[in-house]
Amino acid sequence: MTNKVLFSPKTKDRLFRIYAISCTVFALLVLAVLLIDILIKGATRINWSFFTNLPSRHPEETGIYTALAGMVSLLIFTLLVALPIGIMAGIYLQEYGQKNRLAKFIEINISNLAGVPSVIYGILGLQVFVRMANLGNSILAGSLTLSLLIMPIIIVSTREAIKAVPDSLRQAAYGLGATKWQTIRRVVLPASFGGIMTGIILSTSRAIGETAPLIVVGALAYVPFIPEGPLDQYTSLPIQIFNWTSRPQQGFVISAAAGIIVLLLFTFILNGIAIYLRNKWYKKTSQ
Template sequence: MNRKHLISPKSQDKLFKIFAALCTGLVLLTLLVLLIDIGIKGIQRINWSFFTNLPSRHPEESGIYTALAGMVGLLFFTVIIALPIGILSGIYLQEYGKRNKLAKFIEINISNLAGVPSVIYGILGLQLFVRTAGFGNSILSGALTLALLIMPVIIVSTREAIKAVPDSLREASFGLGATKWQTVRRVVLPASFGGILTGIILSTSRAIGETAPLIVVGALAYVPFVPEGPMDQYTSLPIQIFNWTSRPQQGFVVNAAAGIIVLLLFTFILNGTAIYLRNRWYKKTAI
């Protein structure tokens, strides 16, 4: 008997499901252990002073005020730079761009850029924005670098969401006398809004936790002031956590765990709000 037929297809399917379930369970168990360990260490440090204090060489007096303010400012400028360019690029490539070899070449490269390691974007941002443009180690340099990092994800998700809109909706709009732009603005974009928002969620969440490109473009580990404009120096919560983990004192390890909890909560709140808006939009369009 051939060895291929020793195990039936149903048994193979069952074995694969068991193997996949075991792998998933192992990953979730590891994640749960890490979260519990971080929670036990960091929850004792979270209080009002932790959010309002400046960084200090004394762990019990150190806080995340400047890091949190820098992260919010960095995320704000990243979003206002990346979202319009990314969404408009996706619309153009899908609805207006010609289907030729050049367009296919651009599509492949955009998809590849979405998987490039973040430190490469940091090196690119260092040369383009810090040195050539002369922005220095400012919030604007960090925001432009992170915008380059998340833009391919936004473009790809926008294209896929628009591509999923049935052609019948476009044809019905054209049949009623609408122009191309009217069809895109009033029919295609509302129908694809949920998918576009999903891409924005994923890209923004990635930008929040990035550390490597910010280190390369010159984000500081210690900033004793809150940045007031895009050209000010800054730090970010991931940078602050990275700095605390490199300290030998146990108190800074506790601070790092508390900072991780805050960063996770910030990410969960942001994602939860976006998912709520997306589901609400789906229900609205379904009605």
């Protein structure tokens, strides 16, 4: 007996293409509906007072001033911790690390850490930084937790950017008498700068929108003051949005929609910078 073929390979390819396009269109439509709903609700609330007012029990008077200050402070300390460690770890693993089973095991685990749910990092930060290091619910504890969250992304993106640099550039530098570190500092890193910056900005945009780890390590929903140091208590814009969405008043729902718009603008700007740097880097390396 011969097996009957219901569809030819070309028909299967066509059906799969239609299915993939349909799924993409459906996802985009859902996203468009959500964005339009948020814009309609929150656009009327965005004004200068919304950026300069402190949180309030009255929805028409509340603002995101302390949330923005806390988010910026959180990101500054996060990048101060994550960037040097992540970039140097990526350089070591790619340029100095030996290609053996242990190195492969480390590489696999770093890649897997990039996909671990963020709440797991929050639990780790709660135990290590809040309780064992006795940092409490401070900006430093939240920054260290977010640093653990984005560090695998920075390491992987740094390695991939360095790996993309042609080996002929290294050999040319060695031929001119440069040492390994001189070659990395003056040849490899400038050539891979765009890719490294892309990874940094994308990891930063992820850290901006994280709420679960900050809730676990004790970020406050209501902070009526601007943090002045790394050990001060804080709030963040995602935490503030989460707090508003749990309120029954319609005015807080509108404020939450406005906060989401501001958060999306931050994310779009960072992603736009990443795309620009990536395209500029590709043009430079292709010349």
